[in-house]
Amino acid sequence: MSRSIVRQSKFRHVFGQAVKADQAYDDIRVSKVTWDSSFCAVNPKFLAVIVESSGGGAFLVMPLSKMGRVDKNYPLVVGHSGPVLDIDWCPHNDNILASCSEDTTAMVWQIPDHTPSRPISEPIVVLEGHSKRVGIIKWHPTARNILLTAGSDNLIIIWNVGTGEALITMDDHPDLIYSVGWNYNGSLFCTTCKDRRLRVCDPRKNEVVAERLSPHEGIRPMRAIFTREGNIFTTGFTRMSQRELGLWDPTNFEEPIALLELDTSNGVLLPFYDPDTNIVYLSGKGDSSIRYFEITEEPPYVHYISTFSSKEPQRGMGFMPKRGVDVSKCEIARLYKLHERKCEPIMMTVPRKSDLFQDDLFPDTAGPDPAVEPEEWMDGRDADPILVSMRDGYVPPKSRELKVSKKNVLDSRPATRRSMSAVDGSSLPPQLLEKLIEEIQNLKATVLSQEKRICDLENKLSKYTNGTV
Template sequence: MSRFVRPSKYRHTYSQQAKKEHNYENLKVSTSAWDTDLIKANPKFLSINYQASGGGAFLVLPLLSPFSAPAIPTPKLPDLLPLCRGHSGPVLDTAWHPHKEAVLASAGEDGKIFLWNFESEISNSARGSEGTGYSGKFSGWGEENWTTPSDWEHTAFIPKAGQGKKVGQVVFNPVASGLLASASGDHVVRLWDVDSGKFDEALVELKGHKDTVQSVCWNYTGDLLITTSRDKQIRMYDPRAGSDPIKQADGHGGIKGSRVVWLGDRERAVTTGFSRMSDRQMILWDTATLKPISTENIDSSSGVIMPHYVEGNSVLLLAGKGDGNIRYYEYADDELFYLNEHKSADPQRGFTLLPRHAVDVGQNEIARGFKLTTSTVEPIGFVVPRKAESFQADIFPPAPSDEAAFTAKEWMDGKKGPPKLIDMES
């Protein structure tokens, strides 16, 4: 009996975990029970929610490519490190500015958003010309008698970002420079222009949530925003059209953590959450109508699933907290087709993806993830096997660049458009 095989460029995609000597080890990851990814990446740095006394802190580490030759082993992290302090309560989330790679926003239980600038470290985020050690804050890291430099100082902060309540999520707009969305404990999503330095009041306040906002996601063109909430609703907002949602629908039946991710430039989104029977679920949504297209029960595990989408390649990765595996699917013909999974004996506490324009095209790496365990960061490449050594244009379409299409003020004035793109071959 013949069997039809669906054609796919990504059918044989496999995961490539970095060798142990290229992991970041001896971390003290935050023990806060708040549900975020705990780790974020850009082409130069990693930020990790950290466990520290005397208030909240997070750690910033220089980022290396463990898959490119010559790949020099990463030194084991010392017990004392320069940290980013300032919050009086645990840091709950961080977000790298997509158009200024040295700038980061952090949110905490103290109801504040802090802004940080690591411009002085940009030239120090890679190995020296002789491949020995780092300079800047991490000068001498891995060498004998390395001493801990002073902590980082923030450059600005938004004192009333949460109106006295904790700020749980921060997400930058992918198109407008400096436009930051924050979700706080008063069930409001606020927009800020962090490039302007004016933080007396938010640009927009998005209301309607009846309980904790669990995740926030911008669409590909940065003009719409979608949220999930503990009140079991999924909401879509056009922030320039008003503070109320333009669409709203029933989400997952369970109250445990629900997440949402937009599927690139399509009118589709995926939410992950729990059914009323506590099964882990994935729902594919039509965002034009905010109606579900399909619902899939994944398993009966208890960990929140962190969804990440590789736009341009139509690949969805699902990393469950407490799981050792990472499943990945391909979106095609309005369906999500299971491809494979990365397997590991070490459960993850957090997971994030590198921006697509920074992956290693020479290795046919369509995505690079960073898996965070209780004490280690493990880089994982997702590779499409090809025999040809030349640039594979069909799996590397142009990617959103690190150049903004317009400013936050222009966005507020009504300007719309897609992100600027960069040729992956260049």
Template sequence: MPPSIPLSRRNVPRDQAITVANSWLDLTSIQDPRRVSKFRHLKGTPAHKSFHIENIRNLSRQISGECDGFHANPERVAVPLSGPGGKIAIFELSKTGRLPDGVIPALVHGNNIMDFAWDPFDNHRLAVACDDGIIKLWKIPESGLNEPTNEAENEFNAHPDKIYFIKFHPTAKDVLASGSYDMTIKIWDLATLTEKIVLKGHTDQMFSFAWSPCGVFCSTVSKDGKIRIYKPRANDAPTREGKGPVGSRGARIIWALDGNFIVVMGFDKVSERQIMVFKSTDLNNPLNTVGLDVSPAILIPFYDEDSSTLFLTGKGDSTIYAFEITEESPYICPLSHHRCNNLHQGLSFLPKNVCDVSNVEFAKALRLTNNTIEPLSFTVPRIKTELFQDDLFPPTRVMWKSSLTSAEWFNGKDKAPPRISLKPDGMDLRKFSFRIFK
């Protein structure tokens, strides 16, 4: 006999009580055979205007298609500005409100910016790649950037040609990958500013690069329509190749489900934006392909591994699409999409430890519009929000602290990040009781 919900649900009809039990308790013994996501009805909520940064001016529209164009960390954001000199403005999230008129303090590079990224383990460090092949490392003062500066903490000649992308390693400190028009990917030890590994095998433009969650592998998707997986410390050639999107307008690639799957966002022959999911051990046969819409904007992804939720949006879009990536068919399950009141120029998600789990917030982002930066919260509706929703918040990987030094990683060591509970002190766990229908 199926269990029921006692007390407050006692007068609810039996069929409805079972539905409630399915929805809230996720009990496998009484689940509908059709899979229903716990995150299906996720809700996006913009923060109050008092938390916005306003009067942002002169946003650059000329950033390379391989660059996401906007990056945030828990303390500050980096925004490219238009005009000569390759400028990136740095805004402190603690200093909300209207920016004063006049010159916006910025990092001045002297050359066009190709890509930039925050160090995941240091909220004060920004890496920037320029079209002259130079990578600059900037140290942002504790109080923020108060005036324009062209003096980087360090810089080095990374490539003889323009750089497509730079990506920090997910678990090892001071490890950075850079891909260039010279068709190589170089992996750098920033502790010594030395080139350690050079990956080869590309014959055409690289659209996107992603480290696997464990940091052992990396993957790319390119204009030649191929997906490549590397094991960089073992071989400079791809260990696996497969066929990706056929369109040549651009693409993105990410890993999902503990690195067992790869998801690629691209275009088909008629410019429809598509999502393709592959088993990482078989890149020749997509498990599913979902068409989204016709748009020139490349879909930029963010993947929350705890909920297996994939968020997607493009520059100039007003909708943030959400899907759950699953290990079984159909592999790509649509969730509630969030529609914004106006267009955005970028979206950047923050680490899991900044989420307000007491309000069932499982993802938090910053949204860049034409003249504002706005926090955006993603929550899941629950009845008893005063209780810790342990089914929505499993122990999360500590991705904001490094597990290894660069020397350890280049010497072949691997170490998985620890997992911690996000339950706030003093917050009770959910408790349920059952009775048997008679």
């Protein structure tokens, strides 16, 4: 008697569940720009959504805890003069967000923990280097302050946000870049392009190290991401316009590891990948479903798990970093689905009866500390993300300010510019030096007390403006 063999996997029964209506975010006017980005970015502290706005480019940022109806006068982040096309939270600072726009610029923003009383209009740094609209923005996964932008001028620029300078400019793409994805340690990235090529780029060598023509034979846009093991997962279309996904080994691009046809829908499939579980979630704009697959080392390598379906189509999707999921409910992923007028969290859960922490579901995950400094990364050093335990859940730290020190382009020796005490301390009389140190400490104490006072006043003001007092 033959028996069908069921594949053993702890994720075989993962199911998606939308939150209750009062835990969604209502009355959000999601942007109508026809650009294939996710329009939504989320982290353990904040939800950010690109919205319609009369004054050009704007997006909404609010604490995750602020569920329910969003006040129509809620302060937006405004600063771009054209529509915002993509946004991305910094993986190493939950209060730092980067945005890019049709106005050819990228901007980096510091978002306060409290609700601001007026629109945020002053970015920390403006990155100007593209000559056409900037459609893709991606933080480096392990290096501090390294940010990648890709524009319709077919350039990829890698920036040091801490100094506001462009470190690397790549012009290897002859046509519009559809997607960019860093690998696990940030040593390489992969791109898809309108010329139908999938490329693997080494930014510090400023060269394409591998490429494949037409991983999907259709002419519609493709997407590509690296898996943790270093393979590349792609979504695209067949010649007959069927949606298709593929898995490739970049060291041998001749044959795919796996190639799977899905359906005949039009929407580009946006992949969201969890390196801890090796599960990829596929969401198409205009779809009303999220399919998810497990990537393994056994054939057929990409295993279909299930589909989460709802009635309304999605305008975009945000994906929570693993630090932000609820381990007590065995939640292994959370997606934020954008409707036309609201944002709805969807929890992906493994059914378990035990209330104890499930070690096998929650291995140590990438934490908020960068593994390398920008100078080390530019010098060729690579490091995997610094991992943190999920055993007691993750508590986001208080806001840390991003310091930006623009280099003086007229100064030929920036390394020799030091503080007065560091350079000239040895030549000062001891009494004067002591007096200077005492004055500096007094000034520091004054600044700290004033900062605390300002924070207290802002918190009080936000309570009044939010109607809680």
